[in-house]
Every structure is written in C-alpha cells, then in structure tokens.
Amino acid sequence: MSQVYSVAVVVGSLRKASFNRKVALALAQLAPSNLQLKIVEIGDLPLYNEDIDLDPPAAYKAFREQIRNSDAVLFVTPEYNRSVPGVLKNAIDVGSRPYGQSAWSGKPGAVISVSPGAVGGFGANHHLRQSLVFLDVPCMQQPEAYIGGAASLFDENGKLSEKVQPFLQTFIDKYASWVERHKG
Numbered sequence: 415m416s417q418v419y420s421v422a423v424v425v426g427s428l429r430k431a432s433f434n435r436k437v438a439l440a441l442a443q444l445a446p447s448n449l450q451l452k453i454v455e456i457g458d459l460p461l462y463n464e465d466i467d468l469d470p471p472a473a474y475k476a477f478r479e480q481i482r483n484s485d486a487v488l489f490v491t492p493e494y495n496r497s498v499p500g501v502l503k504n505a506i507d508v509g510s511r512p513y514g515q516s517a518w519s520g521k522p523g524a525v526i527s528v529s530p531g532a533v534g535g536f537g538a539n540h541h542l543r544q545s546l547v548f549l550d551v552p553c554m555q556q557p558e559a560y561i562g563g564a565a566s567l568f569d570e571n572g573k574l575s576e577k578v579q580p581f582l583q584t585f586i587d588k589y590a591s592w593v594e595r596h597k598g
C-alpha cells in the first residue's frame with residue numbers, strides 16, 4: 415500500500431457559510447486515498463505579537479504543532495481587497511515563528527482561491543504565494559486555481575456543481591502527485 419500523507423488545510427474565511435470552507439470540504443471528499451485532508455482552524459489565534467510569543471499562548475502552540483505534524487499544507491482562501499484576508503496572514507505569521515523554527519518549512523503546498531467575483535481571487539492567490547516563497551513552501555504551480563462565481567458552485571442541498579467538479583478533481587490529483595514528489 416502506498417504511503418498516506420496528512421494535509422493541513424487552512425481556510426482563509428471564518429464565515430459559517432463560507433464558499434471556501436465548502437470547497438475545502440469538497441476537496442477532502444475528492445482527494446485520492448493517499449491524501450488525508452483535515453481543516454486546521456485559525457479563528458481563535460490571537461493576533462500575532464512578538465511580546466506575547468515570549469510565553470506563547472496555547473492556541474499558538476497547538477496550531478504550530480498541527481502544522482508541524484502534517485506532511486503538506488493546502489490553502490483555500492477568499493480575496494479581501496485584492497489580497498489575503500488578515501485572519502489567514504495572521505495564521506501564516508503565527509506558524510512562521512519562533513524565528514528559525516517555522517512550522518511551514520519544506521511542506522509541499524498549494525493554493526486555491528474562491529470568490530463570488532469573476533477574477534476568482536487572483537490577487538489573494540498570488541500575494542499568498544509570495545509569502546510561501548519566503549517560507550520555503552514548495553508551492554504547486556499548475557494547475558492554477560482561481561475559482562470565480564462561487565455563489566453557483568453548490569446547489570441548495572450543498573452538492574458541488576458538475577461544472578467545477580472535474581477541475582477540482584484534477585487539482586487534487588495533481589496535488590497528490592506534488593506531495594508524493596516532495597515527500598516520497
């Protein structure tokens with residue numbers, strides 16, 4: 415049997431009815447059997463502050479531990495004002511410290527942005543990639559995933575649209591290969 419890789423999924427929205435969270439859950443269903451996706455919650459992380467990190471809060475420690483214990487990281491995010499939502503940037507900053515002990519380092523990553531707008535969160539997607547370069551996260555280049563028209567991705571029963579399902583399947587299959595390539 416091939417190795418199973420754990421993937422920490424970080425969703426950049428705290429909204430209950432978040433389209434991004436729905437897409438993250440759909441990806442968990444579509445993932446091949448060698449990837450196990452699990453959403454790591456970021457809503458309770460105190461705003462990053464180097465002073466409080468001298469004696470790190472339990473939430474910081476638990477978050478860093480969950481990222482460290484994962485083989486890979488997948489970001490599913492909306493775009494806020496053409497960039498990354500503050501809550502996601504905060505999580506990235508928390509995971510990156512203490513200096514020299516970043517939890518992100520070397521974890522094969524991928525980014526998918528989801529928006530009701532037509533541009534599909536391109537700005538957020540690429541601002542996030544900029545941080546991932548610095549954090550030494552090898553980030554899958556292709557397929558790029560800018561998902562627009564999010565309001566019509568799911569029907570009233572929460573079923574994923576057949577229009578987008580094949581793309582998400584391709585995305586997660588390619589990501590599984592990406593993880594295998596870096597961790598196998």
Ligand SMILES: Cc1cc2nc3c(=O)[nH]c(=O)nc-3n(C[C@H](O)[C@H](O)[C@H](O)COP(=O)(O)O)c2cc1C
Pocket residue numbers: 427428429431432433434435492493494495496497528529530531532533534535
């Ligand atoms: C503060 C704020 C800024 C936003 N800026 C953008 C933006 O730059 N581009 C965009 O496509 N949508 C923008 N939106 C709309 C979000 O894409 C929309 O609220 C989306 O549903 C959020 O993702 P979620 O459904 O996962 O919560 C913004 C929303 C908020 C609250």
